[in-house]
Amino acid sequence: MVAAGFGAAWAIPRYQLINPYYELILMYVGINIMLTVSLNLVNGYMGEFAVGHAGFMAVGAYVSSILTMRVIPWDQAGMWFPLALIGGGLGAGIVALLVAIPSFRTRGDYLALVTLALNMIVKSVIENIDAIGGPRGFLVMLRLTNLPWVYVWVVATLWIIRNFIYSNAGRGVLAIREDEVAAELVGVRTREIKIQAFILSAFFAGVAGGLYAHLLQFVHPRNFDIIKSTEILIMVYLGGIGSMMGSILGASIFTVLLEALRFLGVWRMALAPLLLVLLMVLRPTGIMGLKEWRALIPVDERWRLGRLRAQKEGAAGAARH
C-alpha cells in the first residue's frame, strides 16, 4: 500500500495526471500531516500543551533554505535536498532542546507560555537578521519540493513517530499523560522522555518547514506566526488527540476545507476559530478520539494483541461448552 502510494505520488507530476493546483493542495496536505502528527505527539500523546509549533517550522524553513541557497552549490542542490531538510529539522531540534531544558522542570501551563514566547522570538529574530531578508522575506529560488518528496517525508514521519509511540519510550509518553507522578514512580524517567518527545516533534516540524519553503519558494516571517501555530493546533484537535489517523484526517479535512472556501475571502479566516468552538462543543475528543487505525499499529504489536484477544475469546468459548 505504501509502495502504491509512492507510485501514485511519482506518477502524478510525471504524467500530469491531475490539475497542478490540486497537486499543490496535495503537497500542502502532506506538509500539514507532518506538522499535525508531530504536534500530536506532544499535545495528544503526552498531554502537554505546546502552542508554538510554527516557530520550529520557521527554524527548519530558514535553516534548510540557507543550506540550499548559500551553502550547497546550485547545481547540486537537488541531490543534497534531503540533507538540507534534515539540517532544518536538526536546527529545530536544537532550539527545542534549549526550550525543553527549562520548561520541563515544571508541569502544565508553563510550556504553553514558553512555546508561545518562542514562536514570537523566532519570528522577531528572523525579522531582524538582514542577511536572510529580515522582514522582507527570503527568496528560495529552487522549487525542490515535489509530490514524491512530500510523500516520502510523510511516510517517514508517520513511521518514525509510530515506532516511537509503540516502544518503551512511547509507553512512557502515555504514562506521563495519564499520571506523571505515578509514571516516575514505576521507573519512567519522565524528564528524559519529555525532552526526547519534544525534540522529535520539533524535528519533524522543522523538516515540514523546509518542504514548505522549497514549495513556496519564498519564506516570510509572517508565514510562521501565531496564526499558523493555531491552525496546526486546530488540525490536531479536529482529528483527535492521541491518534495518528486522527491527525491525517484532521490535516486533510482542514487543508482542503480552507482551500475550498477561498471564495469567502477574508471571512475564511473566521472559519478556523469557529471550527474550534464547534469542535469543543460537539465532539471534544476530535474525529478519532484516542482511537487508532489498525494499519498504523506496528505489525508485531498488532499480531501480539490479536493473539491475546483470540486466546481470551477461546477461553470464553471453552467456558461456555
Place this chain on the structure above:
Amino acid sequence: MLLAIERLNVRFGGLHAVRDFHLQVPRGNLVGLIGPNGAGKTTVFNLITGVYRPESGDIRLEGESLVGLLPSQIVSRGVARTFQTIRLFKDLTVLDNVRIAHYQRAGYSVWSAFLRAVNVQRRERAITEQSMALLEVFGLAGAALEPARSLAYGAQRKLEIARALATSPKLLLLDEPAAGMNPAEVVQLADLIQDLRERFAVTILLIEHQMKMVMSICERITVLDFGQVIAEGTPEEVRTNPRVLEAYLGRGVTLA
C-alpha cells in the same frame, strides 16, 4: 538489613510531619507501619520513594543512600510502591499498565526503537509475555486488553500491586492495600500478600488500618503518631503497648 532509615526529618511549613523517624527492615521480612490518620505514614513512603526530600536523616537500601535521587532512580535501585488512592493509568489497558513498569529493563535504545529493529520486536514480545504472566498471578489476564478504569475496585488495587512488581523490586511498599475492600476481600488480600512475598522473594513494608490483617501477617510493626515512632516490635508487643492504645483510642482502653 535491606532498608535502614535513621533520624529522618521533614517539615511542611510549621508542621513537623516526620520527626526523628527510624526503621529497620530486614531482607525477606514483612513489616507493618501503622498509626492514626495523619500520623505521617504516607509521608514516610513519599520520603523513601523520593517524592519528598528529607531535611535531615538518611535512607539506605542495601547500605546505599537513596536521599537526593529521583523517584525513577530509586525504582531502578529496587523500590516499588502502590498508592493510598489508586493511581493507575486509567485510560490505558491493563496490559499497558504493567508493560510501562518494565521501563527500566526494556533493554533497547530509543534509536533502535525509531527503526523498530528486530531486537525491539523481540524485547517487546518478552515484555508482553512477562506482563501477561504477572497478570495471570493476579487473575487479571482475562482483562488484559480492557482499559484499567473498567476494572472493579478490588481488581484495580491488585493491578497496582502487579504494576509495582513489574519493576522487579527488592522492597515493595504497600500503602493501605485493603482500603475500601470488604472483609472477604481483605482475607484474600492477606493471603495474596503472603503468597507474593514468597513467589517474588520481595521484602514488604505495609501501611494498613485493618488491624486484624496487620497483626496476623506482619513480623514486626512500627507505630507512628504525630510523625514520631511511639512503639515498635512484634505484633504481640505492639498490641499491648499502652502508648499505642492511647494513640488509637484514648486512655484506659484495651485493643481486641
